[in-house]
Amino acid sequence: METKQSDMMGGLAKGLRVIEAFTVETPRLSISEASAIAGLDRATTRRCLLTLAEHGYCAYDGKYFTVTPRVLRLGTGCLATMPLPRIVQPWLDALSEEIGQSTSVAILDEAEIVYVARAAQRKVMSIALMPGSRLPAYCTSMGRVLLAALPAETARNRLLAAPLPQRTPRTITEIDRLMSALERVRTEGYAVVDEEVELGLRSIAVPIVNARGATVAALNTGFPASSETMEKAQERFLDPLLHVRQELFRILN
Amino acid sequence: METKQSDMMGGLAKGLRVIEAFTVETPRLSISEASAIAGLDRATTRRCLLTLAEHGYCAYDGKYFTVTPRVLRLGTGCLATMPLPRIVQPWLDALSEEIGQSTSVAILDEAEIVYVARAAQRKVMSIALMPGSRLPAYCTSMGRVLLAALPAETARNRLLAAPLPQRTPRTITEIDRLMSALERVRTEGYAVVDEEVELGLRSIAVPIVNARGATVAALNTGFPASSETMEKAQERFLDPLLHVRQELFRILN
DNA sequence: TGTATTTGTTGCGATATCGCACAAAGGAGT
DNA sequence: ACTCCTTTGTGCGATATCGCAACAAATACA
Numbered sequence: 001m002e003t004k005q006s007d008m009m010g011g012l013a014k015g016l017r018v019i020e021a022f023t024v025e026t027p028r029l030s031i032s033e034a035s036a037i038a039g040l041d042r043a044t045t046r047r048c049l050l051t052l053a054e055h056g057y058c059a060y061d062g063k064y065f066t067v068t069p070r071v072l073r074l075g076t077g078c079l080a081t082m083p084l085p086r087i088v089q090p091w092l093d094a095l096s097e098e099i100g101q102s103t104s105v106a107i108l109d110e111a112e113i114v115y116v117a118r119a120a121q122r123k124v125m126s127i128a129l130m131p132g133s134r135l136p137a138y139c140t141s142m143g144r145v146l147l148a149a150l151p152a153e154t155a156r157n158r159l160l161a162a163p164l165p166q167r168t169p170r171t172i173t174e175i176d177r178l179m180s181a182l183e184r185v186r187t188e189g190y191a192v193v194d195e196e197v198e199l200g201l202r203s204i205a206v207p208i209v210n211a212r213g214a215t216v217a218a219l220n221t222g223f224p225a226s227s228e229t230m231e232k233a234q235e236r237f238l239d240p241l242l243h244v245r246q247e248l249f250r251i252l253n
Numbered sequence: 254m255e256t257k258q259s260d261m262m263g264g265l266a267k268g269l270r271v272i273e274a275f276t277v278e279t280p281r282l283s284i285s286e287a288s289a290i291a292g293l294d295r296a297t298t299r300r301c302l303l304t305l306a307e308h309g310y311c312a313y314d315g316k317y318f319t320v321t322p323r324v325l326r327l328g329t330g331c332l333a334t335m336p337l338p339r340i341v342q343p344w345l346d347a348l349s350e351e352i353g354q355s356t357s358v359a360i361l362d363e364a365e366i367v368y369v370a371r372a373a374q375r376k377v378m379s380i381a382l383m384p385g386s387r388l389p390a391y392c393t394s395m396g397r398v399l400l401a402a403l404p405a406e407t408a409r410n411r412l413l414a415a416p417l418p419q420r421t422p423r424t425i426t427e428i429d430r431l432m433s434a435l436e437r438v439r440t441e442g443y444a445v446v447d448e449e450v451e452l453g454l455r456s457i458a459v460p461i462v463n464a465r466g467a468t469v470a471a472l473n474t475g476f477p478a479s480s481e482t483m484e485k486a487q488e489r490f491l492d493p494l495l496h497v498r499q500e501l502f503r504i505l506n
Numbered sequence: 507t508g509t510a511t512t513t514g515t516t517g518c519g520a521t522a523t524c525g526c527a528c529a530a531a532g533g534a535g536t
Numbered sequence: 537a538c539t540c541c542t543t544t545g546t547g548c549g550a551t552a553t554c555g556c557a558a559c560a561a562a563t564a565c566a
Contacts, residue, residue: 075328
């Protein structure tokens, strides 16, 4: 079934690459810029952009293209599709209330985690997180939990294919140390990350497992780093997290 | 520049229609179902779906297709692109805290509003709202504010092109009454909706205006219907909303 | 069980796409 | 003004797409 050349539509694949060229760093693109980012011929890129504009996915001022809210229809089909956010939200709210910290649920997309639900408390992080937000998996507690659920070789390949910037002095960036961390997550059943994403931010994550035993998402809490040792923090937060994990396990199919 | 047939890519437009066939009501689609929804030939739909699957936007179990988190990359490019959510979030949080109710910011896409930021308090609505969520414009306070900012004829055309279901006994569905409501929003500068979306839910919205005087978004608060008259509720909530509107006006460019 | 209907797949020809090459149009610097 | 350089726009031929139609396989129904 794979790679049946005759059943592939080049134009569609190219158009999607062009849409993905629009990021937070490059929200406005000329034809040349878009073609450079997407790695396509300028003529082709131009035709993609004009098609997107014609159908309302892009706005065109004669020089620059920008994506419109219409493209959200493409993506939110997925988020809206998922029953998970709706199911977990009440537990997230209750857990957040109980432990007095922000809690979130995320899934994995390649080497990134995607937030699908969140109960925010105080603001610890400099960046605002919301459903749909993405963070790299290698340096986040939920990312470690989700990568640990994959076969080791798959996880390694994904990490090797992604950039692993040293976001803070404590960020682990060596592939072997990351793989060891994943191994530890597998045996302990949870992941702890101490100021590897951002200075001042700690987090603990546990897997959300469905009835078939597959890890479908991760649940975490993020809290400010303090003089308290990570072990002490773990004592406070791990049990409530595991309890919600257990409740969700009972419910998910 | 418009409708240059030679510069249009049919395959891309078709593929996007197929992606949009996946909604919350139809999250899993067979080839035939997708082709019926998208209005395309089965063969073409199949080639679109196989292409999407090949590139990771869909999962295929041999019978049904589902969209994967990867499609979120298409949409969140837009949300991430927008500076608005980041800018308004702190005000939203503060406002929500001050008045003790949920607050949101939304933009307009055709005849639907799209939530771009939200500070949730208690749960009034049966449906969970999050950034990217959509509601029809005709029966929501933010929708009325955003439609009112358009030329009357444009607003009328959008309303005529969209379904206007009677969601509750109080929902206004007649085009002329809706247009009068918009006119009133224009003169008063805010919109009030009383249990037209859902029984038990009231809301008040004000426009968010940029330096050029254009309405770029709407800000609202939703609160439970009670024995309190709508006028009393307005007294409590309108001033804080208008105050935030003013603050945002100072900041936006 | 047999028959009718729907669904998935494939061959094929008319038609559209796409990338090259080149022309035209701006912009920066002199 | 000029050149130089970048960017946008456009014929055109090789190649790929797409919708029809036909067929196979699965499912529904009697």
